[in-house]
Amino acid sequence: MMIATGNSDNGLFIADYLTQDDLNYLAGKYPETLDKAIVLTAPDESRYLVRAATSHAYDCVIQHGSDDADCYSDSDNETTVMLVDSNSSLAGKTNDVHIAEGGNAGIILIDTATQKITQAAQVPTEGTDSLLNDYTMPGVVLGIDSPQAKTLGLAPSNRHTLVITDFPSIASGVRDSIRSDIINRCGYAFITEHDTTSYRSYMARAIAIPALATIISGLTFAALAISTRQTQSTLRWTLQEFGASRFQLMRLFRPLGITMSLGSTIAVFLGWLGSHPWIIAPANEFGTTGWWWLIPLPVIFIETALFCWWFSLPERRNQ
Known part of the structure; x- marks a missing residue:
């Protein structure tokens, strides 16, 4: 599926739900593009969901002991957490909304069956990154081998998100080829492109x-x-x-x-x-x-x- 969203000037191309085999194929065919791209990895959520919450929502769910919908609003919401290579510039970064005073981010682990909070922690971050302010991006990104990820027991899954930040600058033929390969090879992938003909x-x-x-x-x-x-x-x-x-x-x-x-x-x-x-x-x-x-x-x-x-x-x- 492909959708076009707002903020067309940010040039983002995002392909979610890719596997490692998909990434290896794309890296072999488009090495220059993939070298500049960002690859996010979803944490393994087979046992619990990993979410980041604003400081107010974090305090609220901790008090309730569960992922209570009453704790959230337009300004106090939860967002996904992704992992990235620890050497990436996004490692340890958060968006402007989910960073608390002191530079921490509230991370909660939610039992998928009971919606109970199984673990919660205020983890230190490396500041904010404007790229994460886009609503199609995760709110918090942690390094795969970072102390924060290890403290929370986060392990990488085989679900990856490919983020190309300067997609409009790539030659038109290459852009079309990348889209075609992902759509034809990875029918399960979800593509979000911020600048399309439509x-x-x-x-x-x-x-x-x-x-x-x-x-x-x-x-x-x-x-x-x-x-x-x-x-x-x-x-x-x-x-x-x-x-x-x-x-x-x-x-x-x-x-x-x-x-x-x-x-x-x-x-x-x-x-x-x-x-x-x-x-x-x-x-x-x-x-x-x-x-x-x-x-x-x-x-x-x-x-x-x-x-x-x-x-x-x-x-x-x-x-």
């Missing part, structure tokens, strides 16, 4: 819809303003004859301003739909598209200000 199309759609809504609404408002100004020509001339100020003339823009406000709301709503394409066409791509849906707002604000100024100008009667 993702670029997804982003283009998120930008195109609010941009199109901006153009259409802007042209429509301009046509309405010109038509309204011409229709009000006689009224505006009469008001000027009675000494109406520019502010009073500008108030004639109010009915159109209300229409523009309603139109702007619709344009922004269409832009918001464009930045959330899965609402219109459900898909497995839920990456963030940023604030492109707000494109109509600054354009409409500027256009409204120009129209207010234009409507405040005195009427000139053709001779």
